Amino acid sequence: MLQSLPLALSFGWIALIILAVVVVWFIGLYNGLVRLKNIAKEAWAQIDVQLKRRHDLIPNLVETAKGYMKHERETLEAVIQARNAAVAATEDPGQGPAQVAAAENMLTGVLRQFFALSEAYPDLKANTNMLQVQEELTSTENRIAFARQHYNDSVRRYNTKLEQIPTNIVKNFGDFPAMEFFEIEDPQAREAPKVSF
């Protein structure tokens, strides 16, 4: 027995080392999942930030345009209404990504009509404040698009890791739900918004 003791000891050491390596590896995978999940959550918050930015710009846009587009009251009102609906959708916790996306699309449609109309008012187009607001709105539309892109990229990375071996084993040890992409699933909302004046 005394002769086999060193052998048993060395087996013990090897087992301990292997265990330590596995634990460290496991922790690495777990932390990786945490990181990816949080990046995706942050990305979602970023979309929210940009949507709010767009909501905040619109009153300024309407005010500037009012002085020039005196006969387009209905269009301007439609813009304000769509904007308020979008704000309500963002602030209501009961509304999920689909409803938020639908309200935002509605607003985009109305804005497009507004800008199409504003082409007929060269004075308005030349107004410096209008130019500034237009640049800010263009930038905001881009930011929303890039925020969505970043969010969807992050979600894809996260969801893929969740499905892959070995992280699909690690995920059971923590709270790692798969996340939704920011797309419109509701087929009705996919239709072009009909704005009637």
Place this chain on the structure above:
Amino acid sequence: MILIVGAMVFLMAVGAALGLSTDVTPWAGMAIALVLGIVLTLVAWNRGSSIVLSAVGAREIAKRDDPELVNVVEEMCIASNLPRPKIYLIDSAATNAFASGMKPEESVVAITRGLRERLSRDELQGVIAHELAHVGNYDTRVMVLMAVIVGSVAILSDWYLRTMRFSGRSRGKGGLIFLVVGILFAILAPLIALMIQFAVSRRREYLADATAAAMTRNPGALADALEKLADTRQRLETANRGTQHLFIVNPFRQRQKRSSAFATHPPLDDRIRRLRAIAGHYAQRAQ
């Protein structure tokens, strides 16, 4: 990554070889090379990008100076999840841009007045995306590391060649053969290290192009921008050999047809072709 590791190994090998052909053991040679590399890296790490900026004559841009430019940069920061860099405008009619910074939190992006005036919003966005890609990929760190390796190899070779002047000293083990090989190696080593450095630089340019394409989802715009940059005859007066690798297109060379081993940038035609290939790929998938 392979190139960088290769360069490190090369540096160690140079240290070992020179150690072998003198009285110093190869292990000591490698250790000296490593220590030299680490010390030089630490020194380089602390030098800010302010030195580069003052060299090219740039001034910082705030939102009120140029809202469109700042917006374009901020949009790219959202797409890439990077913090907003400091934005500088270089007062030159040349069309060029560069990015610098050891980490994204302390990064800088600069463009020339010529570029700002000549490019459309989408093309500008492509260029900014390319520069942010350099920041996000930690390319400044990579190039500093490469410069340090090259510098270390040069120092070691130089030291070795100097000690060889004193005949009678350090004949070393293995006699004449080792001496000749050692001298040859000492002359060639800095050249080889330099070639590796240029190869790394070219690789990172391709990587930045590809990363920018992923960021903007509009590689055609960057390709268009590169075409506009290529057609420019104007040279950037204040760039020098030390800073040329930081720019999006080489501020010295005109459009080059073939790839050179000593070019910091790949040929523009090749970069444009690759970008348009990605664009074609996107178009196919959309159908």
